[in-house]
Amino acid sequence: MSDDVYIIGVDMLKFGRFPDRTVPQLGAQAALLALDDAGLEIKAMEALYCGNLYQANAMVGQRLLQEIGQTGIPVVNCANACATGATAFREAWMAVKAGACDLALAVGVEQMGKGLLGGGGAGTGIPKEGLFGGGTMPTVFAEAGMEHSHRYGTTFEQFAKVSVKNHHHSTMNPKAAYQMETPLEMVMNAEMISYPNTKLMCSVNVDGAAAAVLTSGKKVRELGLGKRAVKVRASALTSDPWQERDLVMPDVNSCTRLAAEKAFSLAGLGPEDLDLVELHDCFATAELLHYENLGLCGDGEAGRLIDDGETALGGRIPVNVSGGLLSKGHPLGATGIANIYEVSTHLRGEAGRRQVKDARIGLTHVIGLGSACAIHVLEKSDL
């Protein structure tokens, strides 16, 4: 049986706007932070997996090494929508798991434009936005939320409460792009983008980078890094299985459910074993769907979960204590590794004011529309 895989170094830049830096420079900064966290040099790395979406054809990984050390190692650049960073991490995990190398570096990095994502659509020669409904991301996720309302009566106020919670969490996270309280009235009265998503219920469009160093259990012992190591208990990646309405409605539910099933099965754990979750709250509506998709509650119970505060810090199963994509920010390619940084920080007991008490097992989840879902289950060091 192959050895377990561990994270021995992981870090992220404080998300924000970095107009004077290039994408490779941002990725290089995160890589150096992760290497420092492990106490290792770039020369020790045997492979690099670099996730970036908007410059997917620009060899970001190699250019990142030009900033910090061209050692001739294999570099793979990958793009997988908002699951890009988690996909790069998973590729590094696979390389170590397969025994192809002992030390692998995963980087996720993004520089964002401004404004609305998505929409448009090719086909015949006239623009389709506003002709056949809306294709912007706030609209697509508003529709996904209203599907839940249709089934279970979930309300605008319940969706808005997600944003109140995650913004509150971010006030305890120095690496979040925003650290401000947003009371319920403020969230609900903010500019309406696509009902029921107001501006404060949309993720923050910022630049960012995060990186992780992965290695085998054998190597962790050799390096004497067991104390702060984080075990990757499971890695799962899915694409969207056929769904009746997926011609007109990207389905974020079925690929998440499939990934959760695989991840829990690989880990030999269930949702009841989790101490914290970082999930893909690209819009406030999405978070409630994923409570059910990940098994944090039964179908139709997500509204009650947010009403009862069960997913707030101090609740039964804290979700997005980092502030989530809604307040920490969502630089697409960086998000998947930033989530892994957050959960790892709690498992190491180093999360400061937002620390989830006695955290032993956590889950990270990202969704890239199109679709890709990546889930990782992480566990406190057993070495």
Add this chain to the structure above:
Amino acid sequence: MMSTAHAPLPAAPCLRIPEGEAPYLEAQRCGACDALYLTPRMACSRCGKRDDFHPQRLADRGTLYSFAIVHRSFPGVETPFISAIVDLEGGGTLKGNLRGIEATPEAVRLGMAVKVVIDDALGRRDKDGHAYLAYFFEPAEEPSA
């Protein structure tokens, strides 16, 4: 005979505009598993059956499955509008604008009956000046109990 140079073109691949007849919507049904597609496929993405698609005329009535009220869109797109997902009677799901109703959450009701209306594509023209037809949804009488 009307000049074809000025006949409107379909703005969606599932829209059929037969000469001298009313336009309608048509999907492709998999002969093996009955899955419906709005655009041609090489094989059924549900069951994998190849080259076994059959045209199926879509109903012009359905119910509102989900929606969003779009207040901010791309430059030049008029807002607010209701982006609606509609389940059609007899199968098939379409996404389009729901019009003829106030664009407020109070006015729109999930599950409400709607009809499909085929009309000019909001005056949009391509670079050659061609007009297009599109489909829209409008509130319909509820079926009597």
